[in-house]
Amino acid sequence: MNTISAGHAREGAYDVLLSDLDVSDVKRFQDDSIWPYFERLRKEDPIHYCSDSPYGPYWSITKYHDIVAVNMTHGVFSSEQGVTIVDLPEEYWTPSFIKMSPPKHGEQRNTISPIVAPENLAKLEGLIRRRVKAILDGLPRNETFDWVDKVSIELTTQMLATLFDFPFEDRRLLTYWSDVAATTPRTDHGIDTWEKRRAVLSGCLDYFTRLWNERKNAEPRADLISMMAHSPATRNMEPREFLGNLILLIVGGNDTTRNSMSGSVLFMNQNPSELRKLCDNPVLVSSAVSEVIRYQTPIAHMRRTAMVDIVIGNKQIRRGDKVVMWYISGNRDDEVIDQADSFIIDRKDSRQHLSFGFGIHRCVGRHLAELQLKILWEEMLNRRLDIKVVGEPERVASNFVHGYSALPVQMVA
Ligand code: HEM
Secondary structure, three states, X not given: OOOOOHHHHHHHHHHOOHHHOXXXXXXXXXXXXXXXXXXXXXHHOOXXXXXXXXXXXXXXXXXXXXXXXXXXXXXXXXXXXXXXXXOOOHHHOOXXXXXXXXXXXXXXXXXXXXXXXXXXXXXXXXXXXXXXXXXXXXXXXXXXXXXXXXXXXHHHHHHXXXXXXXXHHHOHHHHHHHXXXXXXXXXXXXXXXXXXXXXXXXXXXXXXXXXXXXXXXXOOOOOHHHHHHHOOOOXXXXXXXXXXXXXXXXXXXXXXXHHHHXXXXXXHHHOXXXXXXXXXOHHHHHHHHHHHHHHHOOEOEEEEEEOOOEEEOOXXXXXXXXXXEEXXXXXXXXXXXXXXXXXXXXXXXXXXXXXXXXXXXXXXXXXXXXXXXXXXXXXXXXXXXXXXXXXXXXXXXXXXXXOEEEOEEEEOO
């Protein structure tokens, strides 16, 4: 692992000229050295212009309240040109409702949102608990295993298969498509060109098109495919838009919750006194879950595009400029969150964080994500599981998905 010391990272962050500072470099997310760069921007230039980066020029919004303000003005800062710092080549562009404005955005969002409504979550709770118990009871004892693969991926992928009513035995395809869709082409997972990425995702579209065709001619059911196939807002989608919405739901439901599950084990290991607090007082589990999601910030940024010339924080943003809201930085803004760099499971306002976004695109699946994490930790506490992290986590090389590809652990029996 290429972990660099905190002192070294700090020097690097403060050495560079402010005008040359580019926080988008994926290496700093992969080696976890990004924090002092954001700390400096929050202090010295919270609305910062980077004129040259691999993604072209972009603005960085790094403080909590500025991020909320940008998010709440979707008429001024639109998601229609994309939600990540990367400009997708036109031929690979897929529409989806996160990249839409009202009224179409609301119509499509309302089509799928009943699946995560409180009544449905109440129905899912028993199933999630049974699966959590089975996975925890089957974990190896006194040997090293990968928590990401055995627990985080397995649980979130099982859930996603249920939401789509996807053939259970093929569920790891969902993980694969999610991993490919969530990143731009890169060398470390074999999908190193846009063309290869498209080929994988067209396999995903073919698979789902078969399910769509079966379900559109059957009675409406409570799964995401059937809901979309029968709703007037989505039933006539072009294949590209269907693929776009599938990617949104697969990545949205998969990577984010998975990385929170992995982060939760890592943070409890790094902060044994917090783990002790939770073991002594399990009612803290809900606020611990929120703190994990804040501290992890599984989606590091969301991008918008300015629709008009506008001044924020004395900075002139021009129509067409790319504006990147760094949720990962806003969540460490200590003018809003007390001791923001510390992991504290019993914070007074633990739900006050940016990880789910704000405004019309606020995460639709957030209560399901919280429920899965809560049940996982309740069952771990019930079993008094002692999970020890026994090696460096491997972090994903991405400035968008903030998470782990591996976390070696041992369960002490
Ligand atoms: C939107 C984070 C779990 C489905 C979002 C956004 C974020 C986010 C940051 C964009 C908000 C914005 O534009 O500001 C997370 C995190 C999760 C999680 C951190 C877990 C800890 C889930 C789950 C699902 C889901 C489990 C599906 C079951 C979606 C969808 C959107 C979305 C469909 C688009 C909403 C819209 O455009 O109206 N999520 N998410 N997410 N999320 Fe999640």
